[in-house]
Amino acid sequence: MSSSLGKLFAITVFGESHGRCVGVVIDGCPAGLPLDVADIQPDLGRRRAGAGVASTTRREKDRVEVFSGVLESFTTGAPICLLIMNKNVDDSAYEALKSRLRPGQADFTARTKYGGFNDWRGGGIFSGRMTAAFVMAGAVARKILKTIGVEVFAHTVAIGGIEARALPYEDAKKKALKDPLACADSAASAKMNALIEKVKKEGDSLGGVIEGVALNVPVGLGEPIFDSLDGNLAKALVDIPAVKGVEFGAGFAAARLKGSENNDPFTVEKGKVITKSNNSGGILGGISNGMPLVVRVAFKPTASIAREQATVDIEKMKDTKIKVSGRHDVCIVPRAVPVVESMMAVTLCDFAMRAGLIPRVLK
C-alpha cells in the first residue's frame, strides 16, 4: 500500500496538514520496549518551528498521543498508533489562493491526479507537515536500534551554498544538537544564519544539504538485488518532501575519482576487518560493511515564498501571478534534520529485524 513503508518493521502514515490530525501506525515493533510520549516529544520538538530565524513563526503545539500498542509504558507487540491532533489550523491564506497553483508545490499534480478532490488546504497529505509522522516512527525505531548499539544522527552540512567544515562524527553529533541550525560548524552556522536573515527580508527562501550518519551498524544489513540497504535508504529519504537528491559516501564526487582513489583499502584493526577510508559510505554491494553509514540529502529551497511568481489560475486556465503569504520557513533544512534521522532509523530497524538481529521480545 502506498502509505506504508517497510517489511518487518513497517509504518503507515495518514493525516493532512490542515485536517484533523497527522498519524502513524507502526507495525512489527518488538514487545517489551519501554515507550512513552517522552521518548518521542523531543524529536517532534526539534522538527517543530525552532527558535532560530530559519523557521516559521508558527508555534505548532505538536503533542503526540498514543492510541494503541502500548500498555503500562511497554510496547505490546501489537501495532502502535501515534497521533498528533492539529490545532488552530487557519485555512484562510490557502482559500484565497485555491485556484492559483503554487509553484514548486503539489497543487497541480495532486489536483490533476485526484480530479480536484484532494485536500488543497496547505498541501493536504503532500505537506511537509506529514513528516511529523515520520519523526514519531523514527523515535520508536531509534529506541529499538539503541538496543543493538546502533546510533543514528543527522546534521546540516550546507545552506544556500554555505558549506560546513567536516568534523569527527561524535563531535558533529554533539555540536549539531546545540546549534539553532543543527550545524556542527559554528562559524558556518553563523554565516548561514546571516544569509537566512538577508533572504528572509527579500521574501525568498533557501535550500541545503543534510548529512545522515549511522554508527555501529553491524556488518550484513541489506539483501541482494532489490532490497539493497542503499536502495531502500534512497527511497525512504527521497520520499521526504522537498528532497531532490541523495548520495552515499563519496557520492557524486566518486564519479570524478579514479578507482585507485575511490576504493577503500581493507585492513585488520583490533581483530576486525575495516576500511582505511570510507568513500563507500559504509555500504558495499548493497550491504552494510560496519563502517559509519553516511548519506547526504539535498533539499530544495522552500517553495512557498512571499515574492510574486508567475503561475496559472487553474480554473480560468489563464496565466496569473501569486504571492504565497502565510507563515513559511525561509529554510526548512534545520527542521528536516530529525526527519532524515527518522527515515534512516526506520529503514535500518527494518533491515536489522530482517537480519534476525532484534528479538521479538525485548527484555
Add this chain to the structure above:
Amino acid sequence: MSSSLGKLFAITVFGESHGRCVGVVIDGCPAGLPLDVADIQPDLGRRRAGAGVASTTRREKDRVEVFSGVLESFTTGAPICLLIMNKNVDDSAYEALKSRLRPGQADFTARTKYGGFNDWRGGGIFSGRMTAAFVMAGAVARKILKTIGVEVFAHTVAIGGIEARALPYEDAKKKALKDPLACADSAASAKMNALIEKVKKEGDSLGGVIEGVALNVPVGLGEPIFDSLDGNLAKALVDIPAVKGVEFGAGFAAARLKGSENNDPFTVEKGKVITKSNNSGGILGGISNGMPLVVRVAFKPTASIAREQATVDIEKMKDTKIKVSGRHDVCIVPRAVPVVESMMAVTLCDFAMRAGLIPRVLK
C-alpha cells in the same frame, strides 16, 4: 521478497556472474503485447562489451531465451521468464584471489553475511552482470510504455570529471545512440575517450554520471507518501551496482538556489499547464507533472583495477596486497546507459499500470 521489484508490473531477478545463467521473471505484463527476442537483444547488445576502449575486452555472447509467458510472439498475461545462459565462464582469475577481499566489491560483506557460502566467483549475484536481467525486463517495460507514448532514454553526461554539454533531449537521444561512449556531445566524448585510454594504461578506472530522461510522461504517476515516483525511481536506480548517488531535476544544485530561482513558474501552453523551467525534473509532490522526467545517476569508478591495492586476506585475517587481473572495464558508464533506462522504464511501467493507464490486454 528481496529479489523482486514492483507492485503490478513486477520483476524477480536470479542468477550469478559465473553461474549457469542470469534470468528475470516479469509479472503483470499485459496480454497481447507482441514480443520477440529481437525486442530485447539490441538493448543487451548495448549493455554488452562495446567496441570502444572503455569496455572490457570480453565478448559475452548474451543471447536471451524466452522460457515462459509468450505464445506465438504475443505475451499471454502469465509471468514471462527470460534467461541468458552464461558461457565460457572462467573462474581461474577469481580462484587465485578467493581469500583476498577485492576493495570496493561485495566480497567482504557477502562473505560475512552468508558465512562464506556466497558464490564468490566474479561476485556472484552482486556482480554487475546481473544488470543483464534488468535490461531484459526494461526492454519489455519500454515496449509497454511505448503504447502510451512514453519514451525513456539515457546518456553519458560525465566521465572522470569531463562533463558533456547539455543538448535538447531529442538531439541528445539520437547522438548518444551513435556515440561509442553513449555521450551526445562528441567533443566531450573524444576527451572522455582520451582520458579512458590514459587511465587504462595506468591500470586504473573511471566513474561518471548518466542522465536518464522520460518524455511524454502523463501527469499523475506516483502515489502519496511512500509510493512517490521519485522515491521509487531512486530505489530502482540505487539498486544498480556501483551507483552512489541520484538526483532529480536541479538535484544537489537546487540546494544552492533560492526559492525564486528554483521554483518552476507555471504557464498555459496550447491548452495545457506546463512549467517554464524544469528544475523539478518533472516531479512535484512525488507525482509526475507532465514535463520531461530527468534524473542523474552517479557511478563510482570500476572497483576492479590492475593496480596493486592494500587489502586483507580474510582467511589469515592479515593485511596483504591484491592486483585484480582479468577482463574489466576501465569505465562501465557507457554500458550502464541501457541499465539506467531499464530501471526507469520498469518503475514507470508499474506506476502507469497502477494509475490505470495501461489496459490488461493490448490490442
Add this chain to the structure above:
Amino acid sequence: MSSSLGKLFAITVFGESHGRCVGVVIDGCPAGLPLDVADIQPDLGRRRAGAGVASTTRREKDRVEVFSGVLESFTTGAPICLLIMNKNVDDSAYEALKSRLRPGQADFTARTKYGGFNDWRGGGIFSGRMTAAFVMAGAVARKILKTIGVEVFAHTVAIGGIEARALPYEDAKKKALKDPLACADSAASAKMNALIEKVKKEGDSLGGVIEGVALNVPVGLGEPIFDSLDGNLAKALVDIPAVKGVEFGAGFAAARLKGSENNDPFTVEKGKVITKSNNSGGILGGISNGMPLVVRVAFKPTASIAREQATVDIEKMKDTKIKVSGRHDVCIVPRAVPVVESMMAVTLCDFAMRAGLIPRVLK
C-alpha cells in the same frame, strides 16, 4: 506488514479491545467518493450487540469518526483513517482471570509470543472487537463496488447444527436483513433462537456458518497462481477471529461428487456465457466467471463461556479451573455477518482496482 491487507485498495488495522480505540487506515480509495459516517454507522450497528438473545448484553456505542482522507464529504484520494473510541471499558473481569488461560482464546499464544507484554485485557488485538475495524473498511469498499454494480451480502445459514433452507439470493438478502439472527429462513431462525436460549441457560455457547455472496462480479477478477481470487478471499475470511473453515461453491461437498456432477456446464444466455449450475461458486482457475460468488465460512462456538473449564495458571504453571464471566455472546455468528461481507468487499475492491475496473477519480 502484518496488520495490512491488500495491494491497491489496502487496509491497516490497529487498536485493542479494552484500549483507547479501534481504527483502520484505508489506502487507495479513489478520490471523489461521497463518504459520511452515515455510510458506515449502519454496518457497525449490525455488528454491535443486537436485540436478539444471541448477543452480548453489552451496549457498545460504536461511533465512527473520520480522522483523515475526507474533505467536505468526499474522499480526497489520501489515506482514510476511521476510528472508534472505546468507552466504558471494564477490565475488572479480565484482571481476575489474568494468569489463567482462557481455553479457545489467544491468551496462551499471545502471552508466549510477546513474553507477557501483550495487552491481555479482553484479548487486546486478538479480540473479536477488532472486526469493527474490518466493518468500517468494508463499508467503504462496498460503496466503491456499488459504482460498478457489484453487491456483497452475507447471511446466517447454520447455528449449532440447525441449517437454513436455501433461498434465491435476492430473497435471502432481504429476509436476512430483517431477521434478528440474520437468517433468511424464518423457520430455521426460530429454531436457532430457541437453541440459543437453551444453551445460554446452560452457560454454554454455539457456532455456525455464514454464507457470503457477491452478485454482478465482472468476469476476470483474480490473478494467476498466488493472487487467485479464492486464495485471497480465503485469507481475508480466515483472518476473522473464530473462523475455522472456508469453502467456495460446492466446497467440501464437491469432494464427494463425480466430475460429471460437479462440473458446471457452460451455456449462452442473452449473448453472455454463463454456467447452468454454480458448483464453482463463481470462480474458475482463481478468476471470477461472472456467476454469483459464493463462499461459506465456519465459525467455532464462542470461546468465553460461563461454565467451568479445566485450564492452566500460567504463572504457577499448574492445572486449575476457570469460569469466564463477563458479557459474552452465546453465538457471535449473527454479529459476524457484516464482518464476512466486509472482508469479501475489501478483497473484491482490491481486485477490481487491479483489473483496472475502478477509476482513480469517481465522478
Add this chain to the structure above:
Amino acid sequence: MSSSLGKLFAITVFGESHGRCVGVVIDGCPAGLPLDVADIQPDLGRRRAGAGVASTTRREKDRVEVFSGVLESFTTGAPICLLIMNKNVDDSAYEALKSRLRPGQADFTARTKYGGFNDWRGGGIFSGRMTAAFVMAGAVARKILKTIGVEVFAHTVAIGGIEARALPYEDAKKKALKDPLACADSAASAKMNALIEKVKKEGDSLGGVIEGVALNVPVGLGEPIFDSLDGNLAKALVDIPAVKGVEFGAGFAAARLKGSENNDPFTVEKGKVITKSNNSGGILGGISNGMPLVVRVAFKPTASIAREQATVDIEKMKDTKIKVSGRHDVCIVPRAVPVVESMMAVTLCDFAMRAGLIPRVLK
C-alpha cells in the same frame, strides 16, 4: 506480484503446462543449506503419475535442474531457481478443443481476462502441472524446517465420499507413504481404489480430501490481524488448483459443537502447556500453540472427463458438446498430497523466519 508468495521466504512461480518449462525462484533461503536435486526429485516423483489406477497414464519425466543459488551443493543465500523442462508435450488434443470451453477449467475466465492471448494448451499457467513448481519449493522449505525439528506431512483422508479412519499421526505418516493412494487406512484405500476403477470405466472422475499435519511447530508462529498463520495457510492451500475448501482442526464440524465441547482445555505436561484435545488444529488467535497443526483441504473431482458435457463454442458463441480426451487423472488427490505438504512447508518456513527462529546462515 501475483506469482509470488511469502515475505522473508518467498517463492515466484512461472511456466506453463505445455510451454517450455515449469520453474520457481526461491528467495530468502538461508545460506549453507546442503541442497541437491536428490532432495527434490523424490517429492516430484510422488507428485508425478503414480503406479496406482488413480493417476494419469502419462509418464512425465520431471527432472529438476538447479539454475541458480547453489554452489558446490550448498545454498549461497542468493535466489534459487529450479526448473523442469517440459518434454514431449502434445498439443493436438487441446488444439481440437481450442474454441470449446472445458467445464470446470480456467478456459473461459482466462480467455476473457486475457483477450484470447492466454496459453490455452493444457490450461497454460492455470494447469495443475504448475504445482510441480510448488513441490520444488516445498522440498527446500521442508529441508529448512527440519533444522528446527518441524515436520510436515499430508495424506489422503477421503476420495469420492469414502473416508479413511483416523490414525495416530506417526502411524498415518508412515502408512500413507507406502500406500498408492497416499491413504494411511489400507481398508479405505482398497475401497477408494475399487471406486476409482469403476468411475474410470464410466469416463468420470472423483475428488477427495487431504489432511495436512505439521508436527513440532514452535509456539508463536503467526502475526496479529492479517498475517495470521491460518489465514496465510488458507491462502496458500486455496491457491492450489482444484481446491474448493479448507478447514483447521475441527473445522466445519466446530460450527456444530458447543463451546464446552469445542474448547481445548489447557494442562501442564512435562513442564509444558499443552491442550488435552486439539479442536483448534494447533492455532489459537492466528498463532501456533505448539500442538499438531492440522488442516484439511477439499479437492473437487478432476474437471477433464471423457464423458460428453454441455458447453459453449466461444468463437461461435453457441451451445455445443465436448468430450475431453487425453491422459487425465481419474482422481488427482493422491498426487496432490506432496503439493499440500509443500504449500504448508513454504508458509511455515516463512513464518519461522519472521519469528527469527531460522538463522540466515545454517551450519
